[in-house]
Amino acid sequence: MLTFDKEYFNIGYLDTLSYKDTFMHRIDPRIKLLTSLAFILLVISFPKYEISKMIPFLVFPVVILSIGDIPLIFILKKLLIVSPFALFVGIFNPILDTAPMYSIYGVGISGGWVSYFSIIMKFILTISTALLLIATTSFPGICIALEKLFVPKILVVQLLFLYRYLFVLAEETMRIVRARNMRTFGRKGQGMRVFIQIAGTLFVRTVERSERIYHAMCSRGFDGRIRMMKNFKPGFIDIIFAVVTITVFVILRKYDIAKILGDLILQ
Amino acid sequence: MSHHIIDFKDVHFAYPDRTEALSGISFRITHGESVGIVGANGAGKSTLISHMNGYLMPAKGRIIIGDAQLDKTTRSDIRKKVGVVFQNPDDQLFMPTVFDDVSFGPLNLGLSEERVIERVNEALNTVGCYDLKDKPPHRLSLGQKRAVSIATVIAMQPDILVMDEPAANLDPKSRRQLINLLKEFKHSKIIASHDLDLILDVCERCIVIGAGKVRADGPAGEVLLNEKLMKENNLELPLSLQRR
Numbered sequence: 001m002l003t004f005d006k007e008y009f010n011i012g013y014l015d016t017l018s019y020k021d022t023f024m025h026r027i028d029p030r031i032k033l034l035t036s037l038a039f040i041l042l043v044i045s046f047p048k049y050e051i052s053k054m055i056p057f058l059v060f061p062v063v064i065l066s067i068g069d070i071p072l073i074f075i076l077k078k079l080l081i082v083s084p085f086a087l088f089v090g091i092f093n094p095i096l097d098t099a100p101m102y103s104i105y106g107v108g109i110s111g112g113w114v115s116y117f118s119i120i121m122k123f124i125l126t127i128s129t130a131l132l133l134i135a136t137t138s139f140p141g142i143c144i145a146l147e148k149l150f151v152p153k154i155l156v157v158q159l160l161f162l163y164r165y166l167f168v169l170a171e172e173t174m175r176i177v178r179a180r181n182m183r184t185f186g187r188k189g190q191g192m193r194v195f196i197q198i199a200g201t202l203f204v205r206t207v208e209r210s211e212r213i214y215h216a217m218c219s220r221g222f223d224g225r226i227r228m229m230k231n232f233k234p235g236f237i238d239i240i241f242a243v244v245t246i247t248v249f250v251i252l253r254k255y256d257i258a259k260i261l262g263d264l265i266l267q
Numbered sequence: 268m269s270h271h272i273i274d275f276k277d278v279h280f281a282y283p284d285r286t287e288a289l290s291g292i293s294f295r296i297t298h299g300e301s302v303g304i305v306g307a308n309g310a311g312k313s314t315l316i317s318h319m320n321g322y323l324m325p326a327k328g329r330i331i332i333g334d335a336q337l338d339k340t341t342r343s344d345i346r347k348k349v350g351v352v353f354q355n356p357d358d359q360l361f362m363p364t365v366f367d368d369v370s371f372g373p374l375n376l377g378l379s380e381e382r383v384i385e386r387v388n389e390a391l392n393t394v395g396c397y398d399l400k401d402k403p404p405h406r407l408s409l410g411q412k413r414a415v416s417i418a419t420v421i422a423m424q425p426d427i428l429v430m431d432e433p434a435a436n437l438d439p440k441s442r443r444q445l446i447n448l449l450k451e452f453k454h455s456k457i458i459a460s461h462d463l464d465l466i467l468d469v470c471e472r473c474i475v476i477g478a479g480k481v482r483a484d485g486p487a488g489e490v491l492l493n494e495k496l497m498k499e500n501n502l503e504l505p506l507s508l509q510r511r
Binding site for chain 1: 320364371376420
């Protein structure tokens with residue numbers, strides 16, 4: 001299979017996951033969005049040298065992962081793909097910040113290494129939570145939640161169209177790329193030149209398609225406003241979920257649970 | 268009711284690149300008729316359909332739909348009367364779920380929420396797709412997409428149903444289901460297609476267009492059986508009538 005095809009089916013897989021039916025999937029999208037945002041904000045609010053307080057936060061993604069029946073390996077792979085960004089952001093910390101902070105059995109650990117590790121922790125926590133939010137909530141669900149939380153309507157509509165036509169466009173690209181590969185016999189084709197032509201063709205087709213879509217919208221009475229019926233209300237369970245998780249986050253943010261537990265055991 | 272009329276009078280249209288697509292088309296379709304429109308590739312079928320709800324405006328000539336002449340002021344009212352199902356269901360279905368898509372039209376008509384839900388359920392039941400309500404369109408098969416596209420239009424309860432190639436790319440079973448569905452509709456129907464057997468099955472009248480003009484207009488059974496006429500327009504006899 002071609003790499004492009006693989007990537008396409010990968011996105012499709014994330015989408016398939018979001019249509020499962022588990023406890024996590026059934027929670028009101030707004031609640032999930034709010035709790036995930038609270039989680040992310042609290043995690044990034046940790047000071048630069050903090051590690052131990054952050055570790056208990058791992059519980060949240062792990063719980064969503066297991067209740068939502070999402071394969072761990074899938075999330076890990078995605079994390080790996082975006083990891084270079086986080087890895088390079090802090091790469092100079094150990095060199096610039098050499099003041100020793102801890103020493104374990106005589107080996108000194110500099111502040112730079114601690115802050116570097118802290119950045120990586122923050123990255124793992126926030127990205128895995130964001131990925132899990134998408135994997136347990138259908139994309140239209142997230143969009144409607146965004147709209148309910150006062151994100152401008154025009155932006156939400158753009159996102160909805162993006163989602164709807166992402167797959168259509170990807171399939172079109174896949175067909176063109178396949179047609180090219182069938183006739184290049186393993187060589188690189190014409191390289192850049194053909195690539196530019198493919199991009200051009202896609203652009204023209206997209207413009208044509210958007211015209212047809214607009215035509216279809218007009219035929220059904222489109223007047224510049226997209227109306228949608230949103231008939232979901234947060235139920236009792238949703239509210240409990242929100243209250244419990246956010247309380248736990250705040251407690252974890254305030255007290256160093258890992259340290260308290262450690263002290264208890266050592267006593 | 269006698270006002271579900273489509274009346275084209277000497278309609279001309281040319282695209283901005285000066286390709287003349289329609290050069291003097293005239294016909295009159297009255298209430299409850301089902302009419303097939305056939306013609307070679309590039310004969311002007313799609314252009315003709317784009318005129319029926321005012322997406323394109325005639326450069327010369329008049330179009331009367333119902334009791335109003337098509338112009339910029341009557342266009343939005345005419346769109347409520349004429350429901351168009353486009354060739355490609357991916358263009359027709361633009362909302363994130365089937366329910367949102369079918370409710371798009373009725374909501375734009377300003378109906379109350381209960382009425383909208385009623386209409387959506389009714390339309391989806393008619394095409395046999397009620398179970399697909401919460402699915403996103405990209406997870407449907409082409410046959411399902413086509414059926415849902417039709418539901419999006421009938422949910423608006425138009426007086427006149429216009430379809431561009433409704434059976435293109437359908438497998439034989441889906442095609443047969445579509446034909447049965449179309450036969451049940453009481454609306455005035457206009458179907459543009461290369462599927463001559465479908466036209467013969469569903470329509471009583473058939474208009475042949477070629478080079479932007481009406482070449483023949485008469486009962487489907489007669490027009491489609493005229494071998495000479497068919498050949499002249501890049502068509503052939505319906506398969507069901509060809510001798511093997």
